Amino acid sequence: MRDTGIAGAGDKRPGVVYRSAKTLRERWREPAAMGVGMTEKAYRVCPLCEATCGLELTLDTGRITAARGDRADVFSRGFVCPKGAALGQLDNDPDRIRRPLLRTATGHREVGWEEAFAAVEAGLTSVIDRHGRQAVATYLGNPNVHTLAGGLYAGALAKAVGSTQVYSASTVDQMPKHVSSGLLFGDPLAIPVPDLDRTDYLLMLGANPVESNGSLCTAADFPGKLKALRRRGGRLVVVDPRRTRTAALADRHLPIRPGADAYLLAALVHTLFAEELTAPGPHLTGAEDVRRLVEPFPPEAVADACGIPAESIKDLARELAAAPTAAVYARIGTSTVEFGTLASWLVDVLNALTGNLDRPGGAMFPLAARRRRGTGRGRGFTTGRWHSRVRGLPEIKGELPAVTLAEEITTPGEGQVRALITVAGNPVLSTPGGHRLDEALTGLDFMVSVDPYLNETTRHAHVVLPPPPPGRSPHFDLAFGDLAIRNTARWSPAPLPPEDGEPDECRILSRLTMIAAGHGAAAAANPYALDDTVIAGVLAKAVADPSSPVHGRDPAELAAALHGDSGSERQVDLMLRLGAYGDGFGADPDGLTLARLIAAPHGIDLGPLEPRLPEVLRTPSGTVELCPAPLAADLDRLRAALAERRDGLVLVGRRHLRSNNSWLHNLPALTRGSNRCTLHVHPADAAALGLADGGSALVSSRTGELTAPVEITEDVMPGVVSLPHGWGHDRPGTRLRTAADDPGVNVNRLTDPDALDPLSGTAVLNGVPVRVRPAPGSAPATVPVSAVEAAAEPALTSAQAG
Ligand SMILES: Nc1nc2c(c(=O)[nH]1)N[C@H]1C(S)=C(S)[C@@H](COP(=O)(O)OP(=O)(O)OC[C@H]3O[C@@H](n4cnc5c(=O)[nH]c(N)nc54)[C@H](O)[C@@H]3O)O[C@H]1N2
Ligand SMILES: Nc1nc2c(c(=O)[nH]1)N[C@H]1C(S)=C(S)[C@@H](COP(=O)(O)OP(=O)(O)OC[C@H]3O[C@@H](n4cnc5c(=O)[nH]c(N)nc54)[C@H](O)[C@@H]3O)O[C@H]1N2
Ligand code: SF4
Numbered sequence: 071m072r073d074t075g076i077a078g079a080g081d082k083r084p085g086v087v088y089r090s091a092k093t094l095r096e097r098w099r100e101p102a103a104m105g106v107g108m109t110e111k112a113y114r115v116c117p118l119c120e121a122t123c124g125l126e127l128t129l130d131t132g133r134i135t136a137a138r139g140d141r142a143d144v145f146s147r148g149f150v151c152p153k154g155a156a157l158g159q160l161d162n163d164p165d166r167i168r169r170p171l172l173r174t175a176t177g178h179r180e181v182g183w184e185e186a187f188a189a190v191e192a193g194l195t196s197v198i199d200r201h202g203r204q205a206v207a208t209y210l211g212n213p214n215v216h217t218l219a220g221g222l223y224a225g226a227l228a229k230a231v232g233s234t235q236v237y238s239a240s241t242v243d244q245m246p247k248h249v250s251s252g253l254l255f256g257d258p259l260a261i262p263v264p265d266l267d268r269t270d271y272l273l274m275l276g277a278n279p280v281e282s283n284g285s286l287c288t289a290a291d292f293p294g295k296l297k298a299l300r301r302r303g304g305r306l307v308v309v310d311p312r313r314t315r316t317a318a319l320a321d322r323h324l325p326i327r328p329g330a331d332a333y334l335l336a337a338l339v340h341t342l343f344a345e346e347l348t349a350p351g352p353h354l355t356g357a358e359d360v361r362r363l364v365e366p367f368p369p370e371a372v373a374d375a376c377g378i379p380a381e382s383i384k385d386l387a388r389e390l391a392a393a394p395t396a397a398v399y400a401r402i403g404t405s406t407v408e409f410g411t412l413a414s415w416l417v418d419v420l421n422a423l424t425g426n427l428d429r430p431g432g433a434m435f436p437l438a439a440r441r442r443r444g445t446g447r448g449r450g451f452t453t454g455r456w457h458s459r460v461r462g463l464p465e466i467k468g469e470l471p472a473v474t475l476a477e478e479i480t481t482p483g484e485g486q487v488r489a490l491i492t493v494a495g496n497p498v499l500s501t502p503g504g505h506r507l508d509e510a511l512t513g514l515d516f517m518v519s520v521d522p523y524l525n526e527t528t529r530h531a532h533v534v535l536p537p538p539p540p541g542r543s544p545h546f547d548l549a550f551g552d553l554a555i556r557n558t559a560r561w562s563p564a565p566l567p568p569e570d571g572e573p574d575e576c577r578i579l580s581r582l583t584m585i586a587a588g589h590g591a592a593a594a595a596n597p598y599a600l601d602d603t604v605i606a607g608v609l610a611k612a613v614a615d616p617s618s619p620v621h622g623r624d625p626a627e628l629a630a631a632l633h634g635d636s637g638s639e640r641q642v643d644l645m646l647r648l649g650a651y652g653d654g655f656g657a658d659p660d661g662l663t664l665a666r667l668i669a670a671p672h673g674i675d676l677g678p679l680e681p682r683l684p685e686v687l688r689t690p691s692g693t694v695e696l697c698p699a700p701l702a703a704d705l706d707r708l709r710a711a712l713a714e715r716r717d718g719l720v721l722v723g724r725r726h727l728r729s730n731n732s733w734l735h736n737l738p739a740l741t742r743g744s745n746r747c748t749l750h751v752h753p754a755d756a757a758a759l760g761l762a763d764g765g766s767a768l769v770s771s772r773t774g775e776l777t778a779p780v781e782i783t784e785d786v787m788p789g790v791v792s793l794p795h796g797w798g799h800d801r802p803g804t805r806l807r808t809a810a811d812d813p814g815v816n817v818n819r820l821t822d823p824d825a826l827d828p829l830s831g832t833a834v835l836n837g838v839p840v841r842v843r844p845a846p847g848s849a850p851a852t853v854p855v856s857a858v859e860a861a862a863e864p865a866l867t868s869a870q871a872g
């Protein structure tokens with residue numbers, strides 16, 4: 071057994087009271103005692119997107135029968151979208167897996183939990199014994215940031231496996247922002263967010279929060295906040311190749327050639343310097359170096375690449391500098407591109423140079439309830455501590471790029487991946503070359519997935535461990551407090567009790583972690599051994615830290631004082647009590663504890679964002695290091711690319727309010743109307759290519775091809791076509807009956823696993839060169855798709871009003 075530092079079975083900590091399952095259950099009304107028609111209300115934060123709306127759930131006979139916005143919620147004040155309103159349908163989806171599945175020659179069959187965990191132990195042990203730990207890869211999908219279990223245990227699981235083969239959805243998403251923040255501020259998690267409620271000017275690039283409800287900027291009712299900004303006389307400028315619903319709300323929409331944001335942003339910085347419009351705040355070094363580095367990017371030099379006139383770029387820079395307060399905010403469309411890290415960095419360079427970094431109305435650092443204030447200095451941030459085996463790609467934040475997973479499985483040799491653990495991920499649909507990964511997964515010796523659906527990825531798993539639905543899971547946002555535009559804290563108890571014998575996801579992941587660490591299934595004897603080890607580790611550090619409110623105290627006594635029926639609850643209590651607003655175990659008797667949060671079902675408001683410089687920094691210099699060497703060097707690549715001709719057709723993505731990546735297509739409430747996997751084409755391109763609205767197009771790229779229905783629309787700029795991701799639900803062996811009715815196609819057949827932003831390992835999902843022509847035999851439709859949709863569109867107003 072490898073020493074992972076995780077306590078063994080039966081190793082209960084002195085002084086900790088382990089309550090029985092019976093006491094746990096007593097916290098809910100016995101479902102049998104609740105007659106039909108007798109309803110109850112419960113409050114739970116929605117786990118479906120980053121907006122983290124508080125929901126008011128109606129419970130009837132042990133089920134969620136309705137969900138609406140909780141008007142008393144301190145953060146979301148009643149906002150809800152159609153996805154949150156469908157939470158009951160998600161909980162009750164008949165296709166949701168309720169018992170563990172074991173793969174057999176004829177398909178998956180249900181087994182008990184003990185048998186499933188024993189199969190996991192046997193499968194992992196067999197691979198590790200034969201090929202070593204390096205042969206086991208872990209892929210952590212997006213919902214891990216939306217579950218308490220993911221936040222508490224997913225990282226521990228990957229560590230316990232003891233392999234560098236760790237992957238996550240971050241490298242098809244926000245990794246460029248982590249790298250840029252790591253280099254600028256010394257902390258990859260220190261991400262400034264636009265102070266939406268107070269800003270006078272918002273420049274938004276590559277984001278469509280009216281559909282996505284916002285990302286790396288947690289704000290419930292993002293659309294309402296954009297409208298409020300304009301009502302109070304502020305301005306909104308949206309940069310996007312598509313005229314999105316967000317762009318429609320803006321004062322100005324600037325269509326940009328996909329992938330060109332780094333040029334635009336560099337030219338804005340150039341203009342600020344050229345016209346002496348900079349006004350940087352304190353705690354900042356490197357501004358002069360930035361001035362020198364952006365010299366090759368005057369607006370005139372980049373206008374063609376961006377498709378935006380030089381004069382418009384200059385005007386934009388002047389407006390930004392003149393606004394009393396302003397924030398630049400950018401998301402997916404600037405992140406999953408060739409120059410994603412450069413663009414992410416230049417966004418904050420603009421915020422800093424205009425004096426808007428860390429001031430009210432600008433771009434500010436949230437202070438989550440679980441965080442402590444920092445010291446203002448640290449070791450900084452590095453990448454490339456190790457490299458991927460096949461392609462030699464650098465490690466970033468402990469991970470390898472998701473684009474390389476398939477070849478790590480299929481390429482023979484020392485260290486070849488033979489086993490895979492997936493938690494809350496569907497990389498077959500969500501990563502470039504997903505069809506190759508689909509094929510690669512068939513060659514694994516062992517695969518286990520923690521997931522409630524048998525989908526395109528999990529259908530390959532030898533064991534599927536299904537977590538209970540949101541209605542039966544407690545919730546605390548461990549991730550989004552760091553990104554929220556207002557500091558709040560909310561604890562959601564599980565609205566409904568677990569089904570008999572069903573472990574919650576915290577138990578599933580902690581047990582998987584123990585098994586991966588080599589403790590064997592016997593570790594189940596003490597379900598909270600992992601929590602106790604984590605708690606003991608945190609307390610040992612805290613009591614030794616002179617700046618901690620518990621400095622010098624007895625860790626065993628502190629552990630015994632923690633509140634909670636489960637290890638996960640005690641971990642949250644610990645974070646809250648040691649956090650910036652915490653009671654410090656008595657040091658501040660009015661401070662935050664889990665017990666206080668439980669007593670406040672609509673949450674506790676901790677106030678608007680406050681300036682945090684320099685305390686938030688962890689750079690060696692103790693300043694915002696505006697011009698980090700890796701970014702300075704990458705500007706050469708940007709300059710070289712400026713000389714390239716780029717006039718072919720390119721593909722971008724899009725999101726729909728009623729989708730959520732790959733996994734909500736099975737809910738009837740969300741899949742009607744305009745939520746369809748169609749190829750958006752501008753009328754001029756359609757005419758040139760001979761495409762008809764409602765007909766089919768054959769779309770091909772360097773790596774694959776597919777056929778998709780055509781939707782002609784002026785909402786996409788000429789030269790650009792758009793397909794949403796997360797579709798392609800036509801694979802055998804899945805159990806997604808509603809989704810299979812209208813499966814769509816997997817756009818990630820077209821995206822290229824070889825194309826990535828080198829600084830962050832992030833895939834290029836936008837600006838993908840494609841060829842498009844009418845599909846052979848495609849008969850042009852007589853009725854335009856848009857007309858069919860207008861007729862079928864369900865009314866959303868009641869669900870959205872909250
Ligand atoms: N072409 C293209 N590709 C993209 C994108 C794009 O814009 N364009 N966007 C990218 C982005 S931003 C992201 S985040 C990724 C997402 O990539 P992934 O995270 O790989 O995929 P998801 O579709 O989010 O899959 C989520 C999985 O979690 C499961 N799940 C849901 N709830 C729970 C739960 O409570 N517990 C557990 N254990 N599992 C749960 C679902 O059943 C599903 O299998 O896709 C990326 N892929
Ligand atoms: N309804 C819904 N909500 C979601 C999700 C979902 O799938 N559906 N997914 C969630 C996840 S995991 C995430 S990460 C967030 C993402 O949240 P957002 O970043 O807001 O995502 P999108 O709505 O895809 O908006 C990206 C925009 O970038 C534009 N774009 C594409 N290429 C470029 C480019 O080169 N430059 C510029 N300037 N723009 C470009 C696209 O046209 C699109 O409008 O949404 C989350 N919320
Ligand atoms: S915007 Fe919708 S999906 Fe997102 S948290 Fe709110 S209700 Fe849930």
Ligand SMILES: [Mo]
Pocket residue numbers: 212239243
């Ligand atoms: Mo994402």
